[in-house]
Amino acid sequence: MDIGILIIVTCSIFTWILLHRWNQRSKKGPKTWPLVGAAIEQLMNYDHMHDWLVNHLSKSRTVVVPMPFTTYTYIADPANVEHVLKTNFANYPKGDVYHSYMEVLLGDGIFNSDGENWRKQRKTSSFEFASKNLRDFSTVVFREYSLKLSCILTQAAFKRQQLDIQELLMRMTLDSICKVGFGVEIGTLAPNLPDNQFAKAFDAANIIVTLRFIDPLWKIKKFIRVGSEAVLDQSIKIIDDFTYSVIATRKKEIQQEAQQIPTTSKVIKHDILSRFIELGKDPENNINDKSLRDVVLNFVIAGRDTTATTLSWAIYMIMVHHHVADKLYAELKSFEQELADEENVTLNPYETHDPESFEQRINQFAQLMTYDSLGKLYYLHAVITETLRLYPAVPQDPKGILNDDILPDGTKVKAGGMVTYVPYSMGRMEYNWGPDAKEFKPERWLKDGFFQNASPFKFTAFQAGPRICLGKDSAYLQMKMALAILCRFFKFELVKGHVVEYRMMTILSMANGLKINVSTRS
Numbered sequence: 001m002d003i004g005i006l007i008i009v010t011c012s013i014f015t016w017i018l019l020h021r022w023n024q025r026s027k028k029g030p031k032t033w034p035l036v037g038a039a040i041e042q043l044m045n046y047d048h049m050h051d052w053l054v055n056h057l058s059k060s061r062t063v064v065v066p067m068p069f070t071t072y073t074y075i076a077d078p079a080n081v082e083h084v085l086k087t088n089f090a091n092y093p094k095g096d097v098y099h100s101y102m103e104v105l106l107g108d109g110i111f112n113s114d115g116e117n118w119r120k121q122r123k124t125s126s127f128e129f130a131s132k133n134l135r136d137f138s139t140v141v142f143r144e145y146s147l148k149l150s151c152i153l154t155q156a157a158f159k160r161q162q163l164d165i166q167e168l169l170m171r172m173t174l175d176s177i178c179k180v181g182f183g184v185e186i187g188t189l190a191p192n193l194p195d196n197q198f199a200k201a202f203d204a205a206n207i208i209v210t211l212r213f214i215d216p217l218w219k220i221k222k223f224i225r226v227g228s229e230a231v232l233d234q235s236i237k238i239i240d241d242f243t244y245s246v247i248a249t250r251k252k253e254i255q256q257e258a259q260q261i262p263t264t265s266k267v268i269k270h271d272i273l274s275r276f277i278e279l280g281k282d283p284e285n286n287i288n289d290k291s292l293r294d295v296v297l298n299f300v301i302a303g304r305d306t307t308a309t310t311l312s313w314a315i316y317m318i319m320v321h322h323h324v325a326d327k328l329y330a331e332l333k334s335f336e337q338e339l340a341d342e343e344n345v346t347l348n349p350y351e352t353h354d355p356e357s358f359e360q361r362i363n364q365f366a367q368l369m370t371y372d373s374l375g376k377l378y379y380l381h382a383v384i385t386e387t388l389r390l391y392p393a394v395p396q397d398p399k400g401i402l403n404d405d406i407l408p409d410g411t412k413v414k415a416g417g418m419v420t421y422v423p424y425s426m427g428r429m430e431y432n433w434g435p436d437a438k439e440f441k442p443e444r445w446l447k448d449g450f451f452q453n454a455s456p457f458k459f460t461a462f463q464a465g466p467r468i469c470l471g472k473d474s475a476y477l478q479m480k481m482a483l484a485i486l487c488r489f490f491k492f493e494l495v496k497g498h499v500v501e502y503r504m505m506t507i508l509s510m511a512n513g514l515k516i517n518v519s520t521r522s
Contacts, residue, residue: 042065054424058428061076061080072420079457094400095399102209104232109295112298121295138180138478139371150486152189164515165312170199173303174196175187178300181299198239202300208229247293273292276291324383324442333488335484336368369484382451385461386442386444
């Protein structure tokens with residue numbers, strides 16, 4: 001009798017699964033299984049999920065992916081994206097699900113919050129990013145660290161050493177955001193390249209919290225502290241030790257500076273952290289060290305990872321598209337001479353086999369560059385933008401759903417689920433960019449030699465609507481400063497056999513770094 005019941009139950013389950021799969025034979029999108037939805041297929045394709053989505057979204061502009069505890073709706077059509085990011089913005093917050101995944105790393109910072117908390121942080125940050133003082137200070141800092149990077153590249157070129165340029169760029173942008181954002185010098189780009197435990201821990205934490213989106217067991221692993229969640233705990237401790245140290249240092253400096261000046265004067269600091277520290281002096285703002293910690297880490301991920309990642313992909317694209325490298329070099333050479341003529345400066349002669357004269361000339365070129373003059377480099381701007389189109393720093397951006405809704409293409413979405421717009425896929429869709437969508441073609445951004453923007457709902461690298469990136473201009477400033485120096489004076493070649501592929505995390509970084517050989521340009 002027991003065996004008979006077992007056979008009946010087994011046959012019923014088998015029939016259920018068979019019918020479930022049979023009913024999907026003509027459906028678009030990933031195939032699902034009873035109870036677990038598309039979790040099996042997503043896990044099998046996890047390491048190349050962005051391209052897995054490209055495949056599905058090229059066949060259908062909206063892809064629905066049921067999971068055990070929620071349903072993801074992926075979108076790549078600009079009309080749907082505009083609806084989510086602007087038209088019905090209030091219905092698509094970060095949401096509780098996203099917040100629970102990312103809270104351990106980003107806390108209640110601007111990238112992981114909604115409502116009044118988000119509005120307050122955005123208002124404060126917007127004042128800072130609109131400040132001319134910050135812009136001018138940023139220009140000086142970005143120039144300083146770009147020159148430090150160029151010194152390391154010069155030594156590598158003369159000694160014929162291989163470099164991981166992504167690691168160096170991560171160091172450069174981390175130093176830069178700590179100096180611009182928090183007024184602190186941490187020195188990871190020093191010539192001896194000191195070990196950077198914070199950066200390693202931050203990357204590890206980023207990878208693990210990204211895995212949570214498709215790992216239904218992460219809460220169990222967290223509770224019993226095993227596997228990836230145990231590694232996450234260790235990484236967060238290192239991150240927090242560093243972050244609270246930055247906060248303490250900045251507070252101490254502000255206090256010391258206040259004691260050294262007349263009481264009738266006021267200490268004015270233009271970095272973002274200082275502004276939040278000042279806000280914290282008002283009890284009504286309810287800002288404590290934990291709040292400041294969240295501010296720091298949110299701006300680290302915005303100012304370090306995204307910029308360094310984009311610069312890495314840009315250098316890779318320039319390396320493998322020789323005509324782009326030549327055209328960019330020609331623009332920079334012409335730009336250099338034009339600046340020298342405007343400033344009535346004689347460009348110093350230099351030898352590519354003499355490190356000292358070579359570095360002096362790089363420094364001379366860098367000092368000629370300003371915020372305004374960098375705005376004239378239209379082809380460079382197009383190269384960066386085309387890189388972001390194909391390799392957006394944030395390849396996917398999920399939103400929660402508060403209430404049932406219908407997207408412009410007729411797709412019904414349910415409250416409690418998630419809608420994810422996919423910049424990585426959007427840049428590769430022919431229905432967005434035409435038949436050459438997958439080609440790296442900076443010229444698509446130029447008209448009569450001048451840069452032309454696209455709709456932010458089509459080119460979504462900086463998001464759009466009320467949450468559009470506040471640091472867009474600052475990011476372009478740093479990327480143009482760095483690339484102008486590097487591409488004017490150096491040639492890059494990929495190390496033979498080095499594999500370039502992305503790593504699955506919230507930011508589209510390279511899994512194996514970017515290993516290059518570097519040589520000097522005349």
